[in-house]
Amino acid sequence: xxxxxxxxxxFKFATVGALLLTxxxxxxxxxxxxxxxxxxATTLDCGTVKSAILGRDVNVCVDLPADYSSSAARRYPAxxxxxxxxxxxxxxxxxxxxxxxxxxxxSGSIGPxxxxxxxxxxxxxxxxxxxxxxxxxxxxxxxIPAIDKxxxxxxxxxxxxxxxxxxxxxxxxxxxxRHADVFGSASAQSAALLPNLPHPVPTEGRWGFYAxxxxxxxxxxxxxxxxxxxxxxxxxxxxxxFAHLKLYFDCGDQDxxxxxxxxxxxxxxxxxxxxxxxYHLRAGGHGWSYLGDYxxxxxxxxxxxxxxxxx
Numbered sequence: 001x002x003x004x005x006x007x008x009x010x011f012k013f014a015t016v017g018a019l020l021l022t023x024x025x026x027x028x029x030x031x032x033x034x035x036x037x038x039x040x041a042t043t044l045d046c047g048t049v050k051s052a053i054l055g056r057d058v059n060v061c062v063d064l065p066a067d068y069s070s071s072a073a074r075r076y077p078a079x080x081x082x083x084x085x086x087x088x089x090x091x092x093x094x095x096x097x098x099x100x101x102x103x104x105x106x107s108g109s110i111g112p113x114x115x116x117x118x119x120x121x122x123x124x125x126x127x128x129x130x131x132x133x134x135x136x137x138x139x140x141x142x143x144i145p146a147i148d149k150x151x152x153x154x155x156x157x158x159x160x161x162x163x164x165x166x167x168x169x170x171x172x173x174x175x176x177x178r179h180a181d182v183f184g185s186a187s188a189q190s191a192a193l194l195p196n197l198p199h200p201v202p203t204e205g206r207w208g209f210y211a212x213x214x215x216x217x218x219x220x221x222x223x224x225x226x227x228x229x230x231x232x233x234x235x236x237x238x239x240x241x242f243a244h245l246k247l248y249f250d251c252g253d254q255d256x257x258x259x260x261x262x263x264x265x266x267x268x269x270x271x272x273x274x275x276x277x278x279y280h281l282r283a284g285g286h287g288w289s290y291l292g293d294y295x296x297x298x299x300x301x302x303x304x305x306x307x308x309x310x311x
Contacts, residue, residue: 041102042066042115044093049118049146053138059119060143061089062151063098065112066105075152077113077159077306079299080144080183082120082168084287085192085213089119095288100295109296110303116147122213124192125164125171129219129226140179156184157244158307163187163298165291166259169249173232173266180242185305187298188232188249190286193262197227236266239275247277248301250294252284259286 043064048057065076083091092098092115104110123135148155162183164172169191176186201222202208211222218227228234235241247270251263260281267279278301284290 042098042105043068044098046089049143051138051142053134053142058138058143059089060147061093061117062147063093063101063115063117064151065114067112068152075154077161077302078116078147078151078153079113079302080116080118080160080162080172082125082162082164082171083117084164084166084168085122088121089117092117096292097295100292101299104296104299110300113303113306114147114151114153116143118143120168120171122167122216123171124167124214124217124230125175126217126230128217129223133216136175136178139175140182144182157182158184158305161185161187161302161305163189163302164191165189165295166286167192169193170232173249174230174235176245176247177232177235177242180245184244184307185246185302186248187301189294189298190251190255190259190290191232191249191263191266192257193233193259193266194231195233195262195265197222197224233262233266233269236269236273236275239270239273246301246305247275248279248298249277250280250282250297252286252290253281254284255286257286 043066044061045064046059046061049060050057067074068076081092081097083089087095101115105112118139120135121133123133125135125139127134127136144160147153153159160183162172162176163186164170165188169188170193172186173188173191173193176183198207198211201211203211214222218230249263249266251260253260263279264281267277270277270279280297282290282294284293
């Protein structure tokens with residue numbers, strides 16, 4: 001009996017300890033299951049921005065973080081994402097960009113930020129040579145203030161980025177280099193970069209078709225001086241204008257338009273100027289098959305670039 005009385009407290013302690021351990025293991029398992037569970041998806045909010053400069057409404061979608069409605073006091077960095085030629089503000093979601101974005105957030109690779117998707121038409125995001133389509137002025141003077149007013153952005157240069165693909169990559173580089181007081185980071189994937197206009201300008205086939213598309217923003221006939229004034233490869237010669245800019249760009253080594261040559265030229269210019277940037281020539285072509293593999297790197301780049309984003 002004495003042995004039994006001496007053993008009983010130890011037995012009870014062991015039993016309680018085992019129960020506590022079981023409970024802790026159960027709690028840890030529940031937390032692990034919670035963390036592994038897919039996080040709520042972002043929410044696409046689409047509408048229009050009224051433009052006095054363009055004389056019309058412009059369609060815009062904003063992809064909002066999953067906690068945007070429930071975190072009423074929280075403010076977020078913003079990335080302006082520019083579409084390619086023959087696309088619009090819906091293409092990013094329709095072609096799989098939103099799924100990539102949601103996947104990165106869910107996995108913890110990036111944190112929450114707003115993604116702004118304006119319809120850029122075929123503007124190349126510049127003011128047209130004839131002055132009829134002042135898209136650049138609209139973007140800087142009307143779109144960004146409208147977004148900052150309507151949504152809980154962090155209205156600071158370091159917390160505002162711009163990125164795009166193909167025509168949108170051209171636009172992102174163009175706008176970031178010309179408006180260093182607006183954007184803190186820029187990315188371009190498969191950017192439509194040509195060192196110079198072709199001579200003679202093609203009239204037949206695919207390039208003849210694209211040459212005609214270029215007439216709206218760059219003049220008919222194409223105005224070489226206006227092309228140079230807006231061309232990121234020319235703007236890159238003056239890195240002092242955008243000294244603070246964090247810059248990422250990549251392109252496929254099998255780009256069907258040869259934009260990989262333009263990307264390599266941009267890398268060469270910036271390297272010779274001693275300007276810090278990140279450039280990658282990746283295996284692949286042009287379009288959404290390429291973006292499906294590599295868009296994540298641009299989205300991660302911007303998250304790392306936002307200085308006050310919560311980690």
